[in-house]
Amino acid sequence: MDGHKTSYCYFDLGCKVIYNTHFFKDVSKAIQLAPKYVDLVSTLEKRPIICTPIDANNEKDYLKNLTRAIEWSSDLAEFRLDFLNEINDESIYKIISKSKLPLIVTNRNKENGGRFSAGEELRLSLLSSAVMAKPAFVDIELSTDGKDRSHIINLARENKVGIICSYHDFNKTPTPKEIYEIFRKISETTADLAKLVFTPQNNRDFRTILEANDSLKYEDTAYTLFGMGKKGQNTRLISLLLGSCLAYCSLDDTKNGLYQISVEQMRSFFERIEKRGWRSIREKRQDILTLTMSEFNDYNDHPLTSIEKLTA
Numbered sequence: 001m002d003g004h005k006t007s008y009c010y011f012d013l014g015c016k017v018i019y020n021t022h023f024f025k026d027v028s029k030a031i032q033l034a035p036k037y038v039d040l041v042s043t044l045e046k047r048p049i050i051c052t053p054i055d056a057n058n059e060k061d062y063l064k065n066l067t068r069a070i071e072w073s074s075d076l077a078e079f080r081l082d083f084l085n086e087i088n089d090e091s092i093y094k095i096i097s098k099s100k101l102p103l104i105v106t107n108r109n110k111e112n113g114g115r116f117s118a119g120e121e122l123r124l125s126l127l128s129s130a131v132m133a134k135p136a137f138v139d140i141e142l143s144t145d146g147k148d149r150s151h152i153i154n155l156a157r158e159n160k161v162g163i164i165c166s167y168h169d170f171n172k173t174p175t176p177k178e179i180y181e182i183f184r185k186i187s188e189t190t191a192d193l194a195k196l197v198f199t200p201q202n203n204r205d206f207r208t209i210l211e212a213n214d215s216l217k218y219e220d221t222a223y224t225l226f227g228m229g230k231k232g233q234n235t236r237l238i239s240l241l242l243g244s245c246l247a248y249c250s251l252d253d254t255k256n257g258l259y260q261i262s263v264e265q266m267r268s269f270f271e272r273i274e275k276r277g278w279r280s281i282r283e284k285r286q287d288i289l290t291l292t293m294s295e296f297n298d299y300n301d302h303p304l305t306s307i308e309k310l311t312a
Contacts, residue, residue, distance in 0.1 A: 031192040031222070034160040037136045040102050043075060044222075047278045048240045050247050050270070051104060052263045053078035057085045059095055068251055070100055072263040076136055078248070081107035081126055082116035089129045102136035104164065112141050113168055124148050131155050137162040139195065142186055153189060165191035173198040173205035173227065179212045187221040193246065194223040200231040209235045210242060214285055217243025224248075233259040237269055241281055241288050 033041055043049055052069040054077050056062035062079075069077050079095060081087055096103060107127045108114020116123050124144070131138050131152065138161050140152045149165075156163045165186045174182065179196065186194040200206045209227050216223050224246035227235040236259075240247055250260040261269075273281055281288075 031162050032157075032160055033136060033162050034134055037102050037162075040076065040136060044245060047270070047274070048224075048245045048247055049075040050249055050263060050266055051076050051078055052249050052251060053080060053260075054251070055080075055083060057083055059091060059098075062095055063098060065251060066099060066101060069263060072251075073267055074101060074249070074263050076102040076104060078139075079103045079105045079130070079135065080114070081105065081130060082109070082114040082123075087126060089126075092126065092130050093133045096130065096133040096135050099135075104137040104139055105130040105135045106139035106164075106166075108141075112143065112166075113170060120145075120148070124152065127152060128155055131159055131161050134159050134161060137164050137193075139164040139166050140191075141165070142167045142182070142189070149189060153191065162193070163189075163191040164193045164195050165189045166195035166197070168197045168228075170199055170228065173200045173208055176208055176212060179208070179225075180216075183216055183219070183221070183223065187219070192222065194221050194225075195246070196223065196225040198225075198227055198232070199229050200227040200235070202231070206231060206235065210238055210289060213239045213242035213244055214289060228258050230259050233261065236261050237266075238288065241273070242285055243282075 031041060031044070040049065050073075052072075052074040054062055054065045054069065056065050066077055077099070079099070081092065084091060096105070105127070106114075107116055107123050107130070109116045109120070109123055127138065127140070128151070132155070138152060138156050140149050140163070142149075142165055144152075153163050153165075155161075167182050167186065179198075182196060183194055186196075196212075198205070198209060200209060206227070209225065209232070213225050216225060222245050224239070224244040226232060226239045226244060226248075236247065247266055248260060249263040249266045250258075252262055
């Protein structure tokens with residue numbers, strides 16, 4: 001079959017599957033966004049995109065920090081409703097309508113690493129209001145009640161808002177089989193993009209995250225998959241070379257335990273990759289896996305010289 005190949009999936013599930021070998025999915029068909037976000041879709045067809053979560057508890061500070069993200073050429077920003085001190089339909093609409101960057105809107109409860117504690121009904125009501133304001137994407141957690149999650153997804157479809165379904169594990173990295181099962185469940189929600197974030201504790205976990213990236217890129221649902229914490233920091237870079245399509249950065253060097261990479265550093269990394277071309281680098285995925293594993297085992301702190309070798 002032209003453009004496809006038959007292979008066994010990495011996760012050793014015993015099933016033979018047809019894999020699409022294109023490095024960049026036809027996102028213009030897979031992700032139906034409002035016309036004003038056409039440039040974002042075009043970018044996604046060429047390379048991963050950079051998202052900068054904005055940590056601000058009021059409209060003034062949010063828009064101020066958003067300007068800094070724009071200055072560093074972030075492609076979009078994350079609007080965390082749960083960060084706001086005063087949150088209502090009006091404040092949500094003001095920020096989304098005034099934003100000069102496309103936004104991913106989410107409202108995390110404490111169980112998912114967020115700050116919202118006023119109850120699930122209100123959390124989802126506010127998220128629904130945000131969807132009605134037509135951001136670029138809404139992020140809804142896989143752990144959300146199925147009926148409530150479907151409501152948000154259907155509302156997003158009606159408003160041509162892209163859908164991210166996310167899963168975070170703040171304690172560990174699941175086994176390869178478990179990662180695939182989480183991904184499969186997200187795909188079944190009909191979300192446009194799966195976000196899977198784990199916490200690697202050792203070299204094996206690091207390797208699992210990278211190899212999962214290399215395998216999931218053959219699936220139909222776009223995704224981003226990386227690790228949190230010190231051990232996971234470099235997966236935020238390497239995963240983008242193996243299939244992940246969304247990079248989450250901080251405005252500054254973060255000390256919040258997530259070990260996010262600053263948007264300035266990420267943009268510099270992107271510029272180096274773009275000199276060689278994303279497709280050219282991704283075609284060397286086996287070299288990336290081999291070099292990074294060897295380097296990680298030798299140095300343990302993983303200084304990323306292997307990527308320098310590939311981009312030289």
